[in-house]
Amino acid sequence: MVFVLCGPKLSLCGLILSVWGIIQLTLMGVFYYIRAVALLEDLPLDPNVHELDLFIGEVESGYTQNAHNCWIAALLYVITLVISGHQFWMNNRSSVSM
Amino acid sequence: MGAMFRSEEMALCQLFIQPEAAYTSVSELGEAGSVQFRDLNPDVNAFQRKFVNEVRRCDEMERKLRYIEAEVHKDGVHVPQVKEPPRAPNPREIIDLEAHLEKTENEILELSHNAVNLKQNYLELTELRHVLEKTEAFFLAQEEIGMDSLTKSLISDEAGQQQATRGRLGFVAGVVQRERVPAFERMLWRISRGNVFLRRTDLDKPLEDPATGNEIYKTVFVAFFQGEQLKSRIKKVCAGFHASLYPCPPSNSERQDMVKGVRTRLEDLNMVLNQTRDHRQRVLVSVAKELASWSIMVRKMKAIYHTLNLFNMDVTKKCLIGECWVPTADLPNVQKALVDGSNACGSSIPSFLNCIETDEEPPTFNRTNxxxxxxxxxxxxxxxxxxxxxxxxxxxxxxxxxxxxxxxxxxxxxxxxxxxxxxxxxxxxxxxxxxxxxxxxxxxxxxxxxxxxxxxxxxxxxxxxxxxxxxxMNIFGSTWFVPYDNATLTSNAAMTLDPKDAFINVPYFIGxxxxxxxxxxxxxxxxxxxxxxxxxxxxxxxxxxxxxxxxxxxxxxxxxxxxxxxxxxxxxxxxxxxxxxxxxxxxxxxxxxxxxxxxxxxxxxxxxxxxxxxxxxxxxxxxxxxxxxxxxxxxxxxxxxxxxxxxxxxxxxxxxxxxxxxxxxxxxxxxKPENSNGNVNQGIEMQDQTDISEVEQKPQAAASHSHEDEPFSExxxxxxxxxxxxxxxxxxxxxxxxxxxxxxxxxxxxxxxxxxxxxxxxxxxxxxxxxxxxxxxxxxxxxxxxxxxxxxxxxxxxxxxxxxxxxxxxxxFYSGLGYIFQPFCFKTILEQEDRDD
Structure with missing residues (x-):
């Protein structure tokens, strides 16, 4: 039992959190990718840009960047899911064997 | 239909049950769980009721079960859940159950008593062994010093005198609890004015208290002293500090023999102890299997006798009379339960149920899922x-x-x-x-x-x-658009969208x-x-x-x-x-x-x-x-x-x-006067004399027109x-x-x-x-x-x-002045008690 790092509650919490994270962050990534207007407010924009072309370029790159960031974060949650799933399984098994 | 619309219609019923059939009938009613009994002897105190002895017996059985359960839990034996809760036992089985419980309790009592005795023995022997082993070192040191002084004294002329004094140098060995040691030491020093020489050493492993099973830490000590008077004083102090004293032979070879003897006795005792433990485990495991079902049976029995205590005895002592609220829809179930109850005990006279009229407000019962x-x-x-x-x-x-x-x-x-x-x-x-x-x-x-x-x-x-x-979310497509051109947009920080220009006059599909x-x-x-x-x-x-x-x-x-x-x-x-x-x-x-x-x-x-x-x-x-x-x-x-x-x-x-x-x-x-004349509890008898329409009118009037009797000012x-x-x-x-x-x-x-x-x-x-x-x-x-x-x-x-x-x-519209219908039902009684535990 070297690999048991967290207890049954923490691993369950991680499991639920990562499932939620994967679903929501993947969807948010998709929405950033298709340039959803509702998410415009969250983009990192420079308030001093007044040129229209520059502004549009910045928005475009912001959307793409955020889409990628969301998917990467979703991948990180996949890793979390695997780890906490493994922990959960170990915890369950150890409680059964006891 | 209409079950949720308003609470169910209730009827006040009288039950007439043969005393022989009473127990089984009430048991059936408890299984059905659709009647609420009323106390017919509210002024009789709990000790004067009819079935007090039976309730006491149940209490006694419950106590035994609690004891057995505590013992089972102490040994960590798993108590399996019952799949199908057993019905209340019939009176003949009760006696068997009682005897069985008695026997089991005695067995467990005896076992634990023996175990405690054995453990006490074991503890004493272990302590003795420790005393012998640990004091070894003290005595060796002592003897070396003694030898020194002996050789010295041999050289000097006063050897005989010295021998005499040395001969009176006695010692007491024993074991005392570790937390008492400082006080013990100080007390010894005081009573002897510093003339007692105390050597002590702590035991590494904790010992087990035979009665409670707790761990106790102890210390071995040897007190050297001179003179009989001091000895008796030291013994008194030891008794005061609950220190156990063990005989310890002064010579080395005797001690070695004694240690050997103690060790063999310890081994024997250990074997006996193991066997006792195994036996106890076997008994407890076999009891644990039945424990859950027994406790349900006993609780059901107790509930039945409590209910029977609410009943009234007929004047002729030929039958028990009970009053209960029953939802009218459940009347057939109750009838069936009564028939089953009297069949179960083979009674020839059937129990019967009689609905009576009443002015009292019935309890509120909403059948829910x-x-x-x-x-x-x-x-x-x-x-x-x-x-x-x-x-x-x-x-x-x-x-x-x-x-x-x-x-x-x-x-x-x-x-x-x-x-x-x-x-x-x-x-x-x-x-x-x-x-x-x-x-x-x-x-x-x-x-x-x-x-x-x-x-x-x-x-x-x-x-x-x-x-x-x-x-x-823009699911159905926003119906607004931006009517401004790029130049206007870049020159203004915020713009107003006038619906006249920016709205297509079709609302968004939903929301x-x-x-x-x-x-x-x-x-x-x-x-x-x-x-x-x-x-x-x-x-x-x-x-x-x-x-x-x-x-x-x-x-x-x-x-x-x-x-x-x-x-x-x-x-x-x-x-x-x-x-x-x-x-x-x-x-x-x-x-x-x-x-x-x-x-x-x-x-x-x-x-x-x-x-x-x-x-x-x-x-x-x-x-x-x-x-x-x-x-x-x-x-x-x-x-x-x-x-x-x-x-x-x-x-x-x-x-x-x-x-x-x-x-x-x-x-x-x-x-009014005629009406109030009929207002007696047993309305049935009046039915023949008074006008039918009036009788029908009366209960409703009494139930609903509570205001009517009040004075105008109220x-x-x-x-x-x-x-x-x-x-x-x-x-x-x-x-x-x-x-x-x-x-x-x-x-x-x-x-x-x-x-x-x-x-x-x-x-x-x-x-x-x-x-x-x-x-x-x-x-x-x-x-x-x-x-x-x-x-x-x-x-x-x-x-x-x-x-x-x-x-x-x-x-x-809601007044909410009713009281809830609490049927006599084994299921709720058992759940309630489980929650209290």
Whole structure:
């Protein structure tokens, strides 16, 4: 039992959190990718840009960047899911064997 | 059908049971669980009742079971659950069970007694062994010194004298608890004025206390002293400190022999102890298998005898008489249980059931299933419905989740709640089997269907508010567009979208247009929209509540109240507040940017609230140029008429019912004496003598017209309080529904703030570092969403919904003065006791 790092509650919490994270962050990534207007407010924009072309370029790159960031974060949650799933399984098994 | 509409009809029945069949019959009734017994000897104290001895026997058996259970738990033996709970044992089995319990208890008692004795022996021997082993070192050191002095003394001339003194150097060896050592040492030093030489060493391993099984740490000591007097003093001190003294031979070889002897004895004892332990384990395992079913049987027996104690003995002592409330629908079941009961004991004379008439208010019984149970609990928490009163729980099933959802409108949060509720509903059976002592979890689990419905309704209102974690979704395509060109857009920081140019005059398919999420005046718009919604829902909800009172008046044969109370109430409410709702709708329909007429364009729309205040205060505001003060022709006149009619309703509410009752009581005064003559408990006997119509009339009159007997002044005061309360409450309750708007606003703003303060932190980066930041930010955002937005806000919205139902809705028709039907049922008794454990 070297690999048991967290207890049954923490691993369950991680499991639920990562499932939620994967679903929501993947969807948010998709929405950033298709340039959803509702998410415009969250983009990192420079308030001093007044040129229209520059502004549009910045928005475009912001959307793409955020889409990628969301998917990467979703991948990180996949890793979390695997780890906490493994922990959960170990915890369950150890409680059964006891 | 109609099971939820009002509580079930109850009948007061008398049971006549043969004494032999009593036990089995009551057992059957307990299994059926549909009768509530009444105490027929309330003034007899608990020790003088008929079945006291049996109850005592059950108590004794319970005590034994508790002892056995404690022993079983002490040894950590698993007690298996019973699959099918056993029925109450019949009297012959009781004796067997009693004997069996007695035997088991004695066996376990003896075993533990023996075990304690053996362990005591074992402890003493271990201590002795330790004393012998540890003192070895002391004596060796002592002897070396002794040898030195001996050789010295041999050289000197006074050898004989020295020998004599040395011969009197005695010692005492023993074991004392470690925490007592310092005090013990000091005491020895004091009584001997420093003439005692104490050597001690701690035992490394703790010893086991034979009686309690606790670990105790002890210290071995040897006290050297001179003189008999000192010896007796030291012994006294040892006794005072509970130190156990062991004989320790002074010579080395004797000690070695003794250690050997002790060791072999210890080994033997260990073997015996192991065997005892095995035997005990075997006994306990075999008992543990039966334990659960025995304890259920005993508890059932005890419940039966307690119930039998409520019964009355017939004068001839030939049968037991009991009185009970039974739902009329369950009468056949009760009959069947009685027949089964008398068959079970082979009695030749059947027991029988006789319904009797009574003036007493029967208990309230709403038959619920697992879905409606939660909602019925919400209502019962306010007050149990009066007998056969209209049951608000039926409507609560829909209105409760709906009003909750108006305050909790967010698709994302609703989905979380619905998933949680859905999981509890799907896993219902396995979750219910896992009995938990966690109070919060039990509350959630009991309300699983409410949570599920609240979640689903919140998803719907979230869709209407177009809110998912404070973001809007453009599903059906926004019907607004930007009419400005790029030059205008770049030169202005903020622009107003005039609906005339920017709106295609087709509303968004469902709910709020997503364009509002990006608007600066979003909150102003939503406030006006949600405030109107809450007033509309509130007025409809209250009107519904007032209408429910008709059902009660009609059922309780107080038809005069429909005219004297209900109609003035509903007229008052409708003419003032339903009219306001009407104005809201009219304003929405009549005024538009696209309107041709100037008076109906957007700038001219009057404020509904100002119009309403003007109507109440008879004042007026002069409209701006081109606009009209009122929304339609002769609105001013209509308003004046409405207000006057509404005001006229107040005296009707105030005086109508008291005056009617006054005149009615005058008319019926001559008939009264005859009526009250028949008002005896056993109405059956009177039936032949009195007029049938009168008899039929009487119980209803007694049940419903509790006011009729009161003096006029009392009635008048009651009515005045009711009227003032109603008139004031229509205004305050309407305002109270504004909490729907306030909480919904708070919820939406809180979730927006959470998104902007926490999750946005991870979305503000140009590089890929943002991904890691987002990972962390999402974790915190998710936790806060759960803890604050779903749990805390959910709880507050729940409480406000509860208040809206209890105060604003139920005050219109619900009196809630009944008492709950508590049937004699083994299942509830066992569950209750399990919870107490």
């Amino acid at each position: 697992k879905f409606t149970h939660g909602f019925q609990n919400l209502i019962d928490a306010y007050g149990v419905a009066s007998y056969r009163e209209c049951n608000p729980a039926l409507y609560t099933i829909i209105t409760f989740p709906f009003l909750f959802a108006v305050m909790f409108g967010d698709l994302g949060h609703g989905m979380i709640m619905a998933l949680f509720g859905g999981w509890m509903v799907v896993k219902e059976v396995s979750l219910a089997a896992k009995k938990s002592n966690n109070e919060i979890w039990n509350i959630f689990f009991a309300g699983r269907y409410i949570i599920l419905l609240m979640g689903c309704f919140s998803m719907y209102t979230g869709l209407v508010y177009n809110d998912i974690f404070s973001k809007s 709020i247009d997503p364009i509002w999420q990006t608007a600066d005046n979003k909150i102003i718009f939503l406030n006006s929209y949600k405030m109107k919604l809450s007033i509309i829902f509130g007025v409809i909800h209250m009107i519904f509540g007032v209408c429910m009172s008709v059902v009660n008046y009609n059922f309780f044969k107080r038809r005069y109240s429909i005219f004297l109370e209900f109609i003035p109430q509903i007229v008052f409410l409708c003419l003032l507040f339903l009219y306001m709702v009407f104005m809201m709708f009219y304003k929405w329909v009549a005024y538009s940017v696209f309107s041709e007429e100037e008076a109906f364009t957007q700038g001219c729309a009057p404020s509904v609230l100002i119009l309403f205040i003007n109507m109440m205060l008879y004042s007026s505001t002069t409209p701006e140029g081109g606009c009209k003060e009122f929304m339609f022709e002769s609105q001013g006149t209509i308003q004046t008429v409405f207000l006057l009619i509404a005001l006229c309703c107040i005296p009707i509410m105030l005086l109508g019912k008291p005056l009617y009752l006054l005149s009615a009581s005058k008319k019926s005064k001559h008939v 009635i008048m005061i009651h009515q005045a309080i009711h009227t003032i309360e109603y008139v004031l409450s229509t205004i305050s309750h309407t305002a109270s529904y504004l909490r729907l708007w306030a909480l919904s606003l708070a919820h939406a703003e809180l979730s927006e703030v959470l998104w902007n303060m926490v999750l946005k932190f991870g979305l503000q980066d140009h590089g890929y570092v943002g991904a890691v930041k987002l990972y962390v930010a999402f974790c915190f955002w998710a936790l806060f969403t759960l803890a604050i937005l779903v749990m805390m806000e959910g709880l507050s919205a729940f409480l406000h919904t509860l208040r809206l139902h209890w105060v604003e809705f139920m005050s219109k």
